[in-house]
Amino acid sequence: PIHKNKSLVMVPMRENGKLLPGIEVGKKIKKIGMNSSDTGLIYFDEVRVPQRYRIGAEGQGFIYQMQQFQEERLWCAASTLQSLTNCIQWTVEWAQERKLFGSTLADQQWVQFKLAELKAEVESLRALTYQACEHYVAGEDVTEWATMAKLKAGRLNRTVPDTCLQFWGGMGFTWENKVSRMYRDGRLASIGGGADEVMLGILAKMMGIAKRPQK
Ligand SMILES: Cc1cc2nc3c(=O)[nH]c(=O)nc-3n(C[C@H](O)[C@H](O)[C@H](O)COP(=O)(O)OP(=O)(O)OC[C@H]3O[C@@H](n4cnc5c(N)ncnc54)[C@H](O)[C@@H]3O)c2cc1C
Incomplete structure (x- = not known):
């Protein structure tokens, strides 16, 4: 079902200061406000996400x-x-x-x-x-x-x-x-x-x- 096909995951961006494979940080977007919080483009290409990086149960992401x-x-x-x-x-x-x-x-x-x-x-x-x-x-x-x-x-x-x-x-x-x-x-x-x-x-x-x- 449509609401049961998403899971929440948390992915570390860097190891020893270096970006992990498949992660690319694009440019920041200039906003009209809320400038203490950065907004930018981050690309994930074939990034491996082990089970232990999942938050909560599988398929419950939308519900959470x-x-x-x-x-x-x-x-x-x-x-x-x-x-x-x-x-x-x-x-x-x-x-x-x-x-x-x-x-x-x-x-x-x-x-x-x-x-x-x-x-x-x-x-x-x-x-x-x-x-x-x-x-x-x-x-x-x-x-x-x-x-x-x-x-x-x-x-x-x-x-x-x-x-x-x-x-x-x-x-x-x-x-x-x-x-x-x-x-x-x-x-x-x-x-x-x-x-x-x-x-x-x-x-x-x-x-x-x-x-x-x-x-
Ligand atoms: C600075 C910033 C920080 C953010 N941080 C986070 C974050 O940490 N985590 C996160 O998950 N998201 C974050 N967001 C995303 C934010 O939640 C979305 O921008 C917001 O929910 C609106 O979605 P959208 O931009 O896709 O607009 P759209 O869905 O494209 O909607 C555009 C406009 O259309 C109108 N509209 C939309 N739906 C309807 C409707 N059903 N009926 C009538 N009119 C409608 C509204 O006026 C809406 O503003 C952030 C956004 C900004 C700008």
């Missing part, structure tokens, strides 16, 4: 991957809470500092309301994530919770830095700015670990409004 996604998606939501909170806080401090025409940027009600709205959104994500974690700790299937938390985390990683960056003006458009880094790095949250649309697809299936693929 789907299971670990629940933790990865929960991690995505949980790990993002502090950076989103920081992003709003940095912007509050900046807005209070930035003087314009006899007052500060923070004196503008538009700015106050936008930042207040973002805080409410982030705290909603926090509540959702904590609830998901409680179900996880209780040993329940958290697919639906983790999916919703990941979806919301992806969305907020776009709207929070984007809204905040606007308030930093030209400084927000510079490479060194912390909010601009969040704008670039955070963009991955809507793509990695399953794109937003994939989260919506899972939810739609769990809600019974989308068909499940035939076995």
Whole structure:
């Protein structure tokens, strides 16, 4: 069957600093963010993989991957809470500092309301994530919770830095700015670990409004 034909394996790349036979490291890919983690092309050509390099049982790779996604998606939501909170806080401090025409940027009600709205959104994500974690700790299937938390985390990683960056003006458009880094790095949250649309697809299936693929 389609989901039983994959296994997880771990392959050492080098021995005594030298690449093992059949392994070739291609060039790195330049990304718009997440630059502390390299992404590049690695080729495996007829690489021998002994049984002892297999992780878990044979043919269970897809199942393990789907299971670990629940933790990865929960991690995505949980790990993002502090950076989103920081992003709003940095912007509050900046807005209070930035003087314009006899007052500060923070004196503008538009700015106050936008930042207040973002805080409410982030705290909603926090509540959702904590609830998901409680179900996880209780040993329940958290697919639906983790999916919703990941979806919301992806969305907020776009709207929070984007809204905040606007308030930093030209400084927000510079490479060194912390909010601009969040704008670039955070963009991955809507793509990695399953794109937003994939989260919506899972939810739609769990809600019974989308068909499940035939076995
Ligand atoms: C920096 C980085 C690090 C990564 N690290 C890892 C890693 O460590 N391990 C790992 O396994 N993977 C990793 N990935 C891969 C990542 O999980 C995938 O990029 C991601 O799941 C999206 O898959 P894709 O790129 O093949 O996009 P595609 O599947 O080609 O999708 C492209 C777009 O199409 C849309 N789409 C996709 N499916 C649907 C659908 N069913 N309905 C409607 N629209 C849809 C979405 O908008 C999606 O963004 C990493 C990716 C990046 C960029």
